[in-house]
Amino acid sequence: xxxxxxxxxxLVTLALCAPVxxxxxxxxxxxxxxxxxxxxxEAVLPGVSVTVLHLDSGNTFVGVTDTTGDYRIGALRPxxxxxxxxxxxxxxxxxxxxxxQVGQRAVMNFVLTLSSLNESxxxxxxxxxxxxxxxxxxGNVDTRQMQALPLNGRNWMQLTxxxxxxxxxxxxxxPAGTLAGGFQxxxxxxxVTGTQSYSNTVGQPRFSRDxxxxxxxxxxxxxxxxxxxxxxxxxxxxxxxxxxYRGTVAGYMRDxxxxxxxxxxxxxxxxxxxQFSTTFGGPLVKDKAHFFGYYEGEREPQSITxxxxxxxxxxxxxxxxxxxxxxxxxxDQQVSPNTHLMVRGNMWKNDEPIQNISLLSGTQHPSTLNSxxxxxxQVFASLPTTIGxxxxxxxxxxxxxxxxxxxxxxxxxxxxxxxGYTIGRPSSQPLREHQDTYSIRDDLTxxxxxxxxxxxxxxxxxxxxxxWANSTYGVxxxxxGPVPAxxxxxxxxxxxxxxxxxxxxxxxxxxxxxxxGTFDVYCxxxxxxxxxxxxxxxxxxxxxxxxxxxxxxxGIRWDFALDGLAQDIVLLPIRPEHxxxxxxxxxxxLGFAYSLPDKKTxxxxxxxIYYTGTVxxxxxxSINLVAAxxxxxxxxxxxxxxxxxxxAGGGHVPTYEEVLAGPRDIISQPLDPGAKTPRSYxxxxxxxxxxxxxxxxxxxxxxxLGRNQEYSRGNSNVAFNPATGxxxxxxxxxxxxxxxxxxxxxxxxxxxxxxxxxxxxxxxRSSNHWQASATYTLSTFETCDPLPWQVxxxxxxxxxxxxxxxxxxxxxxADQRHRAVFNGILGPFRGLQVSGLYFFGSGYxxxxxxxxxxxxxxxxxxxxxxxxxxxxxRNNFVGNPLxxxxxxxxxxxxxxxxxxxxxxAEVFNAFNHENYGAYVTNEASASYGQPQRxxxxxxxxxxxxxxxxxxx
Numbered sequence: 001x002x003x004x005x006x007x008x009x010x011l012v013t014l015a016l017c018a019p020v021x022x023x024x025x026x027x028x029x030x031x032x033x034x035x036x037x038x039x040x041x042e043a044v045l046p047g048v049s050v051t052v053l054h055l056d057s058g059n060t061f062v063g064v065t066d067t068t069g070d071y072r073i074g075a076l077r078p079x080x081x082x083x084x085x086x087x088x089x090x091x092x093x094x095x096x097x098x099x100x101q102v103g104q105r106a107v108m109n110f111v112l113t114l115s116s117l118n119e120s121x122x123x124x125x126x127x128x129x130x131x132x133x134x135x136x137x138x139g140n141v142d143t144r145q146m147q148a149l150p151l152n153g154r155n156w157m158q159l160t161x162x163x164x165x166x167x168x169x170x171x172x173x174x175p176a177g178t179l180a181g182g183f184q185x186x187x188x189x190x191x192v193t194g195t196q197s198y199s200n201t202v203g204q205p206r207f208s209r210d211x212x213x214x215x216x217x218x219x220x221x222x223x224x225x226x227x228x229x230x231x232x233x234x235x236x237x238x239x240x241x242x243x244x245y246r247g248t249v250a251g252y253m254r255d256x257x258x259x260x261x262x263x264x265x266x267x268x269x270x271x272x273x274x275q276f277s278t279t280f281g282g283p284l285v286k287d288k289a290h291f292f293g294y295y296e297g298e299r300e301p302q303s304i305t306x307x308x309x310x311x312x313x314x315x316x317x318x319x320x321x322x323x324x325x326x327x328x329x330x331x332d333q334q335v336s337p338n339t340h341l342m343v344r345g346n347m348w349k350n351d352e353p354i355q356n357i358s359l360l361s362g363t364q365h366p367s368t369l370n371s372x373x374x375x376x377x378q379v380f381a382s383l384p385t386t387i388g389x390x391x392x393x394x395x396x397x398x399x400x401x402x403x404x405x406x407x408x409x410x411x412x413x414x415x416x417x418x419x420g421y422t423i424g425r426p427s428s429q430p431l432r433e434h435q436d437t438y439s440i441r442d443d444l445t446x447x448x449x450x451x452x453x454x455x456x457x458x459x460x461x462x463x464x465x466x467x468w469a470n471s472t473y474g475v476x477x478x479x480x481g482p483v484p485a486x487x488x489x490x491x492x493x494x495x496x497x498x499x500x501x502x503x504x505x506x507x508x509x510x511x512x513x514x515x516x517g518t519f520d521v522y523c524x525x526x527x528x529x530x531x532x533x534x535x536x537x538x539x540x541x542x543x544x545x546x547x548x549x550x551x552x553x554x555g556i557r558w559d560f561a562l563d564g565l566a567q568d569i570v571l572l573p574i575r576p577e578h579x580x581x582x583x584x585x586x587x588x589x590l591g592f593a594y595s596l597p598d599k600k601t602x603x604x605x606x607x608x609i610y611y612t613g614t615v616x617x618x619x620x621x622s623i624n625l626v627a628a629x630x631x632x633x634x635x636x637x638x639x640x641x642x643x644x645x646x647x648a649g650g651g652h653v654p655t656y657e658e659v660l661a662g663p664r665d666i667i668s669q670p671l672d673p674g675a676k677t678p679r680s681y682x683x684x685x686x687x688x689x690x691x692x693x694x695x696x697x698x699x700x701x702x703x704x705l706g707r708n709q710e711y712s713r714g715n716s717n718v719a720f721n722p723a724t725g726x727x728x729x730x731x732x733x734x735x736x737x738x739x740x741x742x743x744x745x746x747x748x749x750x751x752x753x754x755x756x757x758x759x760x761x762x763x764x765r766s767s768n769h770w771q772a773s774a775t776y777t778l779s780t781f782e783t784c785d786p787l788p789w790q791v792x793x794x795x796x797x798x799x800x801x802x803x804x805x806x807x808x809x810x811x812x813x814a815d816q817r818h819r820a821v822f823n824g825i826l827g828p829f830r831g832l833q834v835s836g837l838y839f840f841g842s843g844y845x846x847x848x849x850x851x852x853x854x855x856x857x858x859x860x861x862x863x864x865x866x867x868x869x870x871x872x873x874r875n876n877f878v879g880n881p882l883x884x885x886x887x888x889x890x891x892x893x894x895x896x897x898x899x900x901x902x903x904x905a906e907v908f909n910a911f912n913h914e915n916y917g918a919y920v921t922n923e924a925s926a927s928y929g930q931p932q933r934x935x936x937x938x939x940x941x942x943x944x945x946x947x948x949x950x951x952x
Contacts, residue, residue, distance in 0.1 A: 044069025058287030075384035135591030165219030181612025224555030228613030241290030245282035309926035312488035362927025390447025413497035420924030503642035564614030605685035628665035669745035730858030750786035772824035831892035851924025
């Protein structure tokens with residue numbers, strides 16, 4: 001499944017790294033049970049045996065209280081447990097059906113009474129909802145929610161929207177926006193987040209919903225055991241086998257006959273979807289060894305529709321079929337009472353003949369479509385061992401891979417940039433991104449008096465390969481005037497560039513650029529054409545119980561990525577020498593949890609520094625082995641746009657050697673040499689209160705200050721007039737920063753952001769046939785554009801600088817003031833179960849531009865100057881509020897014994913509210929302000945799905 005070569009390489013990595021593996025803390029996926037045992041006089045009892053039995057698998061775990069009466073049992077898996085507390089001369093206590101969730105550190109205290117007889121006392125009660133020992137923020141999605149809540153498309157990541165503090169409106173690939181480093185996905189303790197691309201929404205792995213047991217979303221202030229994210233951590237646990245052979249066979253169907261008409265098209269486009277899923281697991285050796293496996297396939301025929309401002313370009317719907325396959329297996333073994341082994345493998349294949357990134361908004365021609373083929377997978381092993389009283393060591397290692405290929409769907413053609421409209425193949429393609437990441441970590445957790453100490457370290461080795469033919473077919477910048485009135489006549493056949501009259505655009509064409517040369521980006525660095533740069537992490541965490549009511553969480557984390565910010569890459573003239581390594585990225589963290597005497601209320605808070613992990617695009621963009629020819633300014637020829645090198649007049653396209661010998665564009669946006677690792681300062685204070693055994697409420701104030709955040713400047717080879725604060729015209733080469741060069745793209749780490757939010761939540765866990773939870777977040781999110789490269793004085797407001805020189809930021813394009821989510825499950829009653837989800841989001845803010853480079857900057861990003869001299873306000877467009885109600889009805893039909901079938905009907909966006917995920921915010925577009933069709937399931941009209949699930 002994963003390839004013999006990769007598997008052998010994994011074994012070699014484990015063998016080499018195991019001898020030097022660093023001790024590490026218990027991971028966030030771990031379930032831990034801790035507490036104190038006393039007698040009836042409140043005197044502590046050392047030497048008490050605490051045994052927990054995992055009811056489904058029969059696995060047992062044992063802890064013993066120390067001299068302070070404290071015990072700790074770690075490395076548990078989520079699920080139901082039976083506890084037995086024993087000490088000679090005292091009555092034995094038992095507690096059955098204790099449910100523990102992923103990431104939970106349940107505090108369970110016991111009082112033993114003297115007994116002259118061999119008697120046993122059974123106590124009742126549920127695990128506490130209030131965690132009195134941790135200050136992190138977030139929430140859990142339990143096994144019942146994973147199985148019962150309605151999900152359009154059955155992507156379990158959509159359920160991350162339920163967590164307190166979540167700010168996303170959709171979660172098809174990422175629950176935390178697009179910027180790389182905004183979230184981290186960990187499955188069974190393995191980091192599987194894709195870090196090849198600059199965007200979180202590209203290349204993230206997928207897992208079948210039926211393979212996931214439950215997960216935790218930490219939205220703020222996770223402890224030092226986790227890192228490489230300035231935002232969210234998603235910690236998921238996969239299903240494992242039990243002592244009973246169990247399996248499912250399920251099918252789900254959607255069809256356009258069951259859909260309401262599209263909000264934009266005012267008709268119902270052709271669509272169908274068929275998903276099939278099966279799982280099976282059970283014992284190999286009862287109470288000792290278990291297996292679990294799954295397969296899921298999806299076939300999704302659909303129509304790609306067009307609704308742009310030019311009727312001739314709104315071609316008939318394109319029919320395509322998206323196909324994906326997901327499969328995996330897991331093996332668990334209790335090697336001894338103190339040692340457990342888990343081995344897991346997963347894969348995902350996703351074939352998209354047409355990928356709907358922007359879905360041809362009013363600013364794009366059908367020729368800008370592309371295809372995408374994605375392959376991801378993991379091999380992973382974990383070996384937790386109890387090596388002493390309250391001490392657990394867990395060794396982990398694995399391989400995670402991402403292979404993704406993209407290309408345009410029309411024959412080779414240039415990318416044509418008009419005012420507010422784009423025609424032609426995407427300039428960034430063809431593109432092939434391959435990443436294999438080998439990892440090993442070792443976790444050590446120790447109980448020493450009132451201190452729960454966690455020490456850790458890990459090693460990651462990403463192996464990246466990249467083929468990137470950026471602008472290989474040329475880029476025509478034709479924005480000197482409005483889009484020609486006869487534009488539809490100039491491009492008569494949308495997918496046949498030989499019929500396009502590009503030369504007619506010459507009067508409004510500003511310039512032309514085209515890449516030639518080497519497109520295997522890393523071939524210049526290694527014979528294998530790959531880049532291998534190790535990453536390291538070290539951390540220490542102390543959960544210190546200062547008193548019976550106060551726990552202080554002290555932690556520090558250090559992360560280092562060799563050349564993670566392209567320190568080894570020299571690129572003249574903007575990166576003249578190797579830059580210094582980031583050795584000092586230390587993230588201290590301080591938190592506290594103070595419980596009131598009734599142990600039902602906890603006041604919590606703290607602060608900390610968090611760094612992103614390295615992303616391969618820092619290197620991709622900086623190497624620039626792809627050389628762009630000198631940009632050709634319009635020389636006045638009538639056919640310049642179609643023949644910029646005047647081949648018809650005896651000229652020629654420059655060779656790679658000619659380009660390197662002379663001035664040229666640097667279009668790949670390298671990282672500026674002064675870049676620092678993006679980081680955030682997170683601070684919170686709040687309270688959580690439990691009512692009875694099944695309900696709790698919480699409210700937290702959260703502040704997140706983002707610093708050194710990535711920002712694309714576009715062309716940075718432009719100089720500014722200090723008297724006017726406006727750039728000198730880029731067409732005048734003598735006024736450029738580097739007169740012998742053309743466009744120099746650049747990415748800087750000078751951005752900043754400020755988030756203030758009030759995060760509230762209500763939880764009612766399952767009891768009396770119902771459960772529910774609700775969250776509400778009130779927030780403001782501000783960012784600012786940094787000053788242009790090498791500028792130290794004030795510039796025009798549309799050119800940046802709000803971050804300094806007395807300027808201030810403004811609301812970001814991701815600002816959303818109010819957000820509320822409710823979900824509930826009712827039943828079953830005689831096999832009937834009803835569940836639902838409601839989502840509300842107030843108007844979402846979007847980036848706004850004019851659409852033409854009227855200042856002649858040569859391609860600085862997001863131009864906002866209008867022809868009348870006024871400036872488009874920054875991020876001033878606010879979309880409509882979002883309302884979505886999803887409902888599910890499930891009826892269980894017994895078939896004898898444990899065999900039964902569930903008949904399922906689901907309605908998504910039941911009230912057919914018009915929800916939009918995109919608008920045309922380019923003022924030069926004829927469709928400005930109009931909502932655009934987005935195929936993310938969160939924005940679809942009413943859809944109905946029928947399904948069944950056979951369980952045995």
